Amino acid sequence: MDLSIIIPMYNHESFVEQAIRSMIKGLSYSSEIIVINDASTDNSLQIVKRLQDEYKNIKILENSRNYGCAYSINKGIEIAQGKYIGINSSDDFVDEGYYQKMLDIAFKEDADVVCANIAQYNDKTDETIYFKIEDGNIAIDDMIEYENEPVQVKDTLLLGHWTAASSSTKIIKKQYYDKYKFIGTKANDIPCIYPILASANKIIYYPKLYKHYRIVEKSLSRKNDEENYNSVIESIIKAFELLDEINAREEKEILFFNNCMCYFIFTLNNIEDEELKIKCMENFYNRLKQYSNTIFEDMEQSKYFKKFISMNINEKIYKLIIEGRIIELIYSIKLMKQKEELENKISNLSKENDNLFISNELLNKENQKLQQISNKISEENEELKLKNKDLEKKNIQSDLEKEKQKKENKELETENKELKEENKKLNTKNEQQKDTYEKIIKIYEESKSWKITKPIRKICSKFHKIRR
Numbered sequence: 001m002d003l004s005i006i007i008p009m010y011n012h013e014s015f016v017e018q019a020i021r022s023m024i025k026g027l028s029y030s031s032e033i034i035v036i037n038d039a040s041t042d043n044s045l046q047i048v049k050r051l052q053d054e055y056k057n058i059k060i061l062e063n064s065r066n067y068g069c070a071y072s073i074n075k076g077i078e079i080a081q082g083k084y085i086g087i088n089s090s091d092d093f094v095d096e097g098y099y100q101k102m103l104d105i106a107f108k109e110d111a112d113v114v115c116a117n118i119a120q121y122n123d124k125t126d127e128t129i130y131f132k133i134e135d136g137n138i139a140i141d142d143m144i145e146y147e148n149e150p151v152q153v154k155d156t157l158l159l160g161h162w163t164a165a166s167s168s169t170k171i172i173k174k175q176y177y178d179k180y181k182f183i184g185t186k187a188n189d190i191p192c193i194y195p196i197l198a199s200a201n202k203i204i205y206y207p208k209l210y211k212h213y214r215i216v217e218k219s220l221s222r223k224n225d226e227e228n229y230n231s232v233i234e235s236i237i238k239a240f241e242l243l244d245e246i247n248a249r250e251e252k253e254i255l256f257f258n259n260c261m262c263y264f265i266f267t268l269n270n271i272e273d274e275e276l277k278i279k280c281m282e283n284f285y286n287r288l289k290q291y292s293n294t295i296f297e298d299m300e301q302s303k304y305f306k307k308f309i310s311m312n313i314n315e316k317i318y319k320l321i322i323e324g325r326i327i328e329l330i331y332s333i334k335l336m337k338q339k340e341e342l343e344n345k346i347s348n349l350s351k352e353n354d355n356l357f358i359s360n361e362l363l364n365k366e367n368q369k370l371q372q373i374s375n376k377i378s379e380e381n382e383e384l385k386l387k388n389k390d391l392e393k394k395n396i397q398s399d400l401e402k403e404k405q406k407k408e409n410k411e412l413e414t415e416n417k418e419l420k421e422e423n424k425k426l427n428t429k430n431e432q433q434k435d436t437y438e439k440i441i442k443i444y445e446e447s448k449s450w451k452i453t454k455p456i457r458k459i460c461s462k463f464h465k466i467r468r
Contacts, residue, residue: 004082
């Protein structure tokens with residue numbers, strides 16, 4: 001079998017189906033999903049059993065009581081059959097093809113470890129933050145650029161990032177998990193992943209591949225009480241001891257600065273209960289001194305010391321840590337944090353002022369453009385006014401000519417009317433004359449003289465025709 005995906009599960013009925021489906025989707029390799037139900041009291045188990053009918057490669061283990069995440073993962077590893085093992089949470093989900101892509105490169109390169117990235121998903125706001133390996137990494141060369149393609153890297157690159165110890169971003173050959181186990185409650189993967197990465201011969205980093213870490217307020221990984229806070233230092237000390245066994249000094253230094261100090265300075269210092277805060281920080285400090293009385297002084301010689309100091313605190317605060325002055329340390333960190341917040345506010349105000357200045361500059365330029373446009377419009381308006389005046393003059397002349405023409409037309413109409421009347425009179429007169437003429441002709445034709453002279457008129461008519 002190529003891959004075993006181990007999923008410890010406790011009361012994630014709202015998320016477990018999405019988690020399992022995202023891990024299986026697009027996976028063509030021979031694989032198995034091992035779900036360890038850590039005595040869930042909701043419907044998580046019933047949901048997985050229903051999925052089991054659909055995906056025959058799902059196996060379910062059930063704890064008799066709630067043993068915790070580390071116990072469940074180790075139990076899953078014991079029965080896993082895959083050459084590679086992936087470990088994921090029952091409330092998180094992954095990119096499509098997440099395990100398929102990691103297995104492709106793992107088999108191609110015969111890699112011991114293939115590592116992806118973490119994206120933080122906020123379930124309430126539906127927002128995702130994509131982290132990069134360069135972000136806050138104390139072990140990275142600033143000149144190195146990582147593109148989309150998988151690349152072989154040193155373990156220190158991965159360990160230098162704050163997500164270094166996460167097992168859920170990786171597939172690892174089972175032989176390494178057989179040697180190193182998950183230990184404790186909080187940060188239980190630190191004693192396992194650090195020595196594995198330090199021991200691995202070939203590590204491949206996959207830049208554009210993401211596991212989506214869901215922010216769930218009731219998650220066990222977010223449970224904050226004295227026992228859980230104190231469990232972190234126990235996990236770190238166990239990891240120190242395992243790294244000592246394989247002489248992994250550089251990895252130990254990264255663990256000290258990247259996980260140990262960051263948790264000590266920032267996480268514990270953010271505990272709201274002042275009494276609990278002091279108690280947990282004192283326990284953390286004392287356990288480190290029990291492991292090595294000179295650990296703080298020794299780490300000043302590390303090549304990562306100055307980078308850590310410049311990125312996180314200052315040498316004065318580190319001096320307080322060396323001397324174990326916890327109360328002063330707490331207030332110094334608090335002051336540093338307040339100073340940073342104030343500087344950020346000032347910086348933001350400065351940016352806002354810069355933006356306002358830029359906006360004003362842009363507005364001024366826009367106003368200048370608008371003024372130029374306004375001037376041009378004014379010029380055009382003046383030209384239009386002149387044209388309107390010319391048109392008005394022409395219109396006045398045209399109106400006068402129209403009046404004149406109208407007057408002439410009226411005179412012509414009057415004259416025409418008079419002519420019509422005259423013509424009518426003439427026609428009447430002609431009619432009268434015609435009647436008179438016809439009367440005269442009729443009288444004449446009816447006379448005796450006209451009748452007597454009729455033969456003579458005919459002879460004369462013929463005579464006239466001959467002459468013509």
